[in-house]
Amino acid sequence: MSGAPSARRVAFDTLRAVHDADAYANLVLPTAIARARLSPADAALATELTYGTLRQQGTWDAVIAVAANRPAESVDPPVLDILRLGVHQLLATRVPPHAAVNESVALARSSAGERAVGFVNAVLRRIGEADAATWISRAEEAARSDDERLSVRTSHPVWVIRALRRALDDEGRAGELLDLLVADNDSPGVTMTALPGLATVPEESEPTSFSPYGFRAPAGDPGRLVAASNGALRVQDEGSQLAALALSEVDTVRSGERWLDLCAGPGGKTALLAARVLQAREAGTPVDLEANEVSSTRAGLVRRSLEPIPFEVVVSEEDGRERAGADAYDRILVDAPCTGLGALRRRPESRWRKSPQDVAPLADLQRELLSAAVTGLRPGGVVAYVTCSPHLVETRDVVAAVLDQHRDKLDELDARDVLRRVSRSTLDLASPTGGGGRAQLWPHRHGTDAMSITLLRRRS
Ligand SMILES: C[S@@+](CC[C@H](N)C(=O)[O-])C[C@H]1O[C@@H](n2cnc3c(N)ncnc32)[C@H](O)[C@@H]1O
Known part of the structure; x- marks a missing residue:
C-alpha cells in the first residue's frame, strides 16, 4: 500500500x-x-x-x-x-x-x-x-x-436563518427562504469575467445571464485560463461584476473624472473598474482611478490584480475613513467589510465562524466608511455602497443612517434601474417594502452571491 x-x-x-x-x-x-x-x-x-x-x-x-x-x-x-x-x-x-x-x-x-x-x-x-x-x-x-428544525434541515445557524428571513421579508418575499437556504448548500459553478477592452468572452464558453462580461468557467482548472490570458480573464462572481458595473455605468463618463475604490482588497472589482476606465481613456475621455486597502497584504493582492491594466493605478494603504478626503472624487466604490452572509455557498465554513455579535461593530465601520466616502464626493458625484451580505443591519440600516446624517446633501438613486440597464437579460429585482433604490441580488434567484448595492448621489 x-x-x-x-x-x-x-x-x-x-x-x-x-x-x-x-x-x-x-x-x-x-x-x-x-x-x-x-x-x-x-x-x-x-x-x-x-x-x-x-x-x-x-x-x-x-x-x-x-x-x-x-x-x-x-x-x-x-x-x-x-x-x-x-x-x-x-x-x-x-x-x-x-x-x-x-x-x-x-x-x-x-x-x-x-x-x-x-x-x-x-x-x-x-x-x-x-x-x-x-x-x-x-x-x-x-x-x-x-427555526431550530429549519436549522437542522438546512444546516444554517438559527441567527443566520432569522437574518435571511428578515432580508427577504423586506422585499415581501419571505416565502423564498427555503429556496435560499437550499441554494446556500449548492456548490456554486465558477463564473469568470473577461475584462472589457482586454479580453473577450471565449467563444466556446457559456455567457452568464446578466453581466455583459461574465461567462461560466469551462470544465477543468480555471487557473489555466487566467494564466494564459495574463489575468485578463479571471474568476469573479457575477454579482461582484454587477456591483462594480453599477458604479461605472451609473452615468456617462465625463472627461477628468476621478474614481476611487476605497476598500479594494483583493482587487477583483478594482480591475473591472480599471478596465472600464481604460476603455474611456481609449475613447478620448481621460479618467483617473485610485485604489485603497487598509491591509498591506491585501493591498499587495490589489496590485497583483491590476497587473493586466496598462496604466498606473495608485494603491494606497490607509484607513478608508481618512483616505476619502473631501470633495475629491466623482465615483467612489465602498465595497465594505461585512459578515459575508451573502457568500455562504463559497465559504463553507464561514456560517459557523460568524456570530450575531459580529454584526454591530461591522455596521459601525460600514457607516463610518460610507459617511467618509460621501464627504469625499465632488458635487454630483456618486458612491456605490456594496456588501456581500443581505443582513438589513449592514445594508438598509447603514444606508438609512448615512442618508439621515447627510440629509441635505444626498439623493438615493435607483440602483435596480441601473442594473437592469447594464444586464444582458431581465433581472428580477424586488423593491424594498420601505421604499428606496437598493438592489439586492440572491443566490436562489440570480445564481449570484447575495450582494446588496446602493447608489447615493451628492447634490450639485
Ligand atoms: C469586501 S472586501 C472588498 C472586496 C473587493 N472590493 C473585491 O472585489 O475584491 C472589504 C475590504 O475592506 C478592507 N477594509 C477593512 N477595513 C477597512 C478600512 N477601515 N479602510 C479600508 N479598507 C478596509 C478589508 O481589508 C477588505 O479587503
Whole structure:
C-alpha cells in the first residue's frame, strides 16, 4: 500500500485545519491535494467530502447527537470531524457504507487513538442502518422550535436563518427562504469575467445571464485560463461584476473624472473598474482611478490584480475613513467589510465562524466608511455602497443612517434601474417594502452571491 495520504485523509486534515487553526478550506485544500498528489478522481472526492461536510455540518452534528445520544460539542474535536466525514459519506454520497465506516475507523485508529475506534465504529454503524431522510427527521424531532428544525434541515445557524428571513421579508418575499437556504448548500459553478477592452468572452464558453462580461468557467482548472490570458480573464462572481458595473455605468463618463475604490482588497472589482476606465481613456475621455486597502497584504493582492491594466493605478494603504478626503472624487466604490452572509455557498465554513455579535461593530465601520466616502464626493458625484451580505443591519440600516446624517446633501438613486440597464437579460429585482433604490441580488434567484448595492448621489 502506498504511504501517500488518501482523499479522506486530505479531507480530514483540511477539516482539522479549519476547526483547529481557523484556516480557510479554499486555501488549505488545494495545497493539501497537490502535496498528496491525488489523482483527479481522488481530488474531486476530497473536495466533495471537505466542502460537503462543512456545508452540512449543522445537519450532521444534529444527526450525530441523536445517534450517539450526546451533544456533538461534547465529542472530542478530531473524533467529531471523523464522524462528520463518515456521516457525510453515509448519507450524502454514493460511497459504499462499509467503505465509509471502515475508512472512518482507520482514520480514528491513526489520528484519535484506540479509545475512539469503538465509538466511531458504533455511531457510524448505527447511522448506516437508516437513510438520510430518516435521520434528518429524527434530528428535527429533537429540535425545540420551528427555526431550530429549519436549522437542522438546512444546516444554517438559527441567527443566520432569522437574518435571511428578515432580508427577504423586506422585499415581501419571505416565502423564498427555503429556496435560499437550499441554494446556500449548492456548490456554486465558477463564473469568470473577461475584462472589457482586454479580453473577450471565449467563444466556446457559456455567457452568464446578466453581466455583459461574465461567462461560466469551462470544465477543468480555471487557473489555466487566467494564466494564459495574463489575468485578463479571471474568476469573479457575477454579482461582484454587477456591483462594480453599477458604479461605472451609473452615468456617462465625463472627461477628468476621478474614481476611487476605497476598500479594494483583493482587487477583483478594482480591475473591472480599471478596465472600464481604460476603455474611456481609449475613447478620448481621460479618467483617473485610485485604489485603497487598509491591509498591506491585501493591498499587495490589489496590485497583483491590476497587473493586466496598462496604466498606473495608485494603491494606497490607509484607513478608508481618512483616505476619502473631501470633495475629491466623482465615483467612489465602498465595497465594505461585512459578515459575508451573502457568500455562504463559497465559504463553507464561514456560517459557523460568524456570530450575531459580529454584526454591530461591522455596521459601525460600514457607516463610518460610507459617511467618509460621501464627504469625499465632488458635487454630483456618486458612491456605490456594496456588501456581500443581505443582513438589513449592514445594508438598509447603514444606508438609512448615512442618508439621515447627510440629509441635505444626498439623493438615493435607483440602483435596480441601473442594473437592469447594464444586464444582458431581465433581472428580477424586488423593491424594498420601505421604499428606496437598493438592489439586492440572491443566490436562489440570480445564481449570484447575495450582494446588496446602493447608489447615493451628492447634490450639485
Ligand atoms: C469586501 S472586501 C472588498 C472586496 C473587493 N472590493 C473585491 O472585489 O475584491 C472589504 C475590504 O475592506 C478592507 N477594509 C477593512 N477595513 C477597512 C478600512 N477601515 N479602510 C479600508 N479598507 C478596509 C478589508 O481589508 C477588505 O479587503
